[in-house]
Amino acid sequence: MLSQIEGSRAVAETVGHCRPQVICAYPISPQTHIVEALSALVKSGRLTACEFVNVESEFAAMSVAIGASAAGARAYTATASQGLLYMAEALYNASGLGLPIVMTVANRAIGAPINIWNDHSDAMSQRDSGWIQLYAEDNQAAADLHVLAFRLAEELSTPVMVCMDGFVLTHAVEAVDVPSQAAVDRFLPAFQPRQVLDPDAPLTIGAMVGPEAFTEVRYLAHTNQLRALARLPELADQFAATFHRDLDALVSPYRCDDASTVVVALGSVLGTLKDTVDGMRTAGMPIGVLGLTAFRPFPAAAIKTAIGAAKRIVVLERAFAAGAGGIVSADLAPVLPADRELYTVVAGLGGRPVTRDSLRETLAAAFAGRLAPLTFLDLDERLLRAAEEVPS
Amino acid sequence: MFEVRIHGRGGQGVVTAAELLAAAAFAEGRSAQAFPSFGSERTGAPVVAFCRIAERPIRLREPILRPDAVIVQDATLLRQTDVLAGLADGGLVLVNSTRAEAELGLSDHGGRVIVVPASRLAREYLGRPLPNAALLGGFAALCGLISLESVTAAIRARFPGPVAEANTAAAAAAYDLVRAHRKERARA
DSSP states (O other): OEEEEEHHHHHHHHHHHTOOSEEEEOOOTTTHHHHHHHHHHHHTTSSOSOEEEEOSSHHHHHHHHHHHHHTTOOEEEEEOHHHHHHTHHHHHHHHHTTOOOEEEEEEOOOOSSOOOSOOSHHHHHTTTSSOEEEEOSSHHHHHHHHHHHHHHHHHHTOOEEEEEETTTTTTOEEEEEOOOHHHHHHHSOOOOOSSOOOTTSOOOOSOOOOTTTHHHHHHHHHHHHHHHHHHHHHHHHHHHHHHSSOOOSSEEEESOTTOSEEEEEOTTHHHHHHHHHHHHHHTTOOEEEEEESEEESOOHHHHHHHHTTOSEEEEEESSOBTTTBOHHHHHHGGGSOTTOEEEEEEOOGGGOOOOHHHHHHHHHHHHTTOOOSEEETTOOHHHHHHHHHSOO | OEEEEEEEETTSOHHHHHHHHHHHHHHTTOEEEEEEEOSOOOTTSEEEEEEEEESSOOOOOSOOSSOSEEEESOGGGGGTSOTTTTOOTTOEEEEEOSSOTTTTTOTTSTTOEEEEOHHHHHHHHHSSOOOHHHHHHHHHHHHOSSOHHHHHHHHHHHSOHHHHHHHHHHHHHHHHHHHHHHHHHHHO
């Protein structure tokens, strides 16, 4: 049933319906509403058989999730920005140990300078942590992807991050069909851990692995992630059959079929992009949008298929690597046939709005052959000059 | 698509106003999107929230730059921020004040400005100067996009019994005031 609900609230209700057994959290904007709502669900008795653990830091939150998951509990946490960075060491342990933790990242910029607003710098900084990363386009996708995430994580014994744009989605109130308890129960079976830490049947997990086998461990982690590329569309089909709505689990092409230009992007900017592209289509420009839901694993084959014969690919990046350029672009470049042009547009850093006007102008420049290989959307030259004039 | 920008001060319930407006539109079977523009969230600091209402699903995520209507919860903001920035031609302006349009310097805005004493009504009905419900009741009368019944339903869904009833009474009073005000103007 559709309800008009805040994104954070929709995610919290959905996570609750996934019957987590341990939730540990440390508040940080813009993630806080999610764990606040979950704590209220536990306290009110609506979410039973679940322990809500208040911890003293994000490092502790992930460590508690690791312990809980290793002991056989379905574990969940959420964070953002500096909180995700503070977890970094434990993130690699969670994936290395094959623990199917699900975590929401309410995407936010990383300081300094301190900035609470949305971009993708936090999740992108952990792209190589061994976690699967799924990005939500809207709050319906954010809710639905959590159900999918628990299922995928537990099937593959690997942790999954569901990334949703901080404030833009977490604090937006819109219509969401929160997956019902009955439907989630049909889709998501009880957690059957592969191995359990149990004092009555002692075993060791995470023992030291030396040079003789470390490469093989990493190789298996890679092939395990690649299994998700095949599994995600299958699970999306099952999801559609259970919940009676589509869920794009790998990529979501929009008007790509006869497009000469395709814009690739992740997250909530896709909606604004689609509106922009509709206008440009009306003006006679053959342009499409390709949303990536999965960033890890990287859906190279699905991207190649969706791009088809488009000769110009513009990647809209909500984060970037100083001294190098686009992060998604770098992954995409080797996928593209040699005769394609690749452009990177860095947009919406630290919460700067990404508007249709600016997108239209920049994408029209691409059609006119005037777009530089690396562009920063709405770069304020006046501010740059002012920065140069500051005496050092 | 109809786009509304709401200006207020931290603590006045700017975000709640946008959410209630979206809930009212949703109750009428429309698509609606409410979202805040967060800055320094200090009590008393200028805050902006947005609400889009459409017949089709809303995909757009940019802030509302060219609103069809502006709601101003605190008239002192008129001196501080350009609350009319980007307002569409013939756009609607609803201001919470006990003073007349001319006193507020809004008289040459083409008759689309309406002032409603929302804080005074709130004091009267709620015992507290929380202008949201009255402003939304006034807004329903001003633009006709959403009905007073939908505003009432949104208020009842959000607040417990007695608080909801006091708020719906304030909304209805503001609705009547704005209706009367508009009729008077039409006659003049």
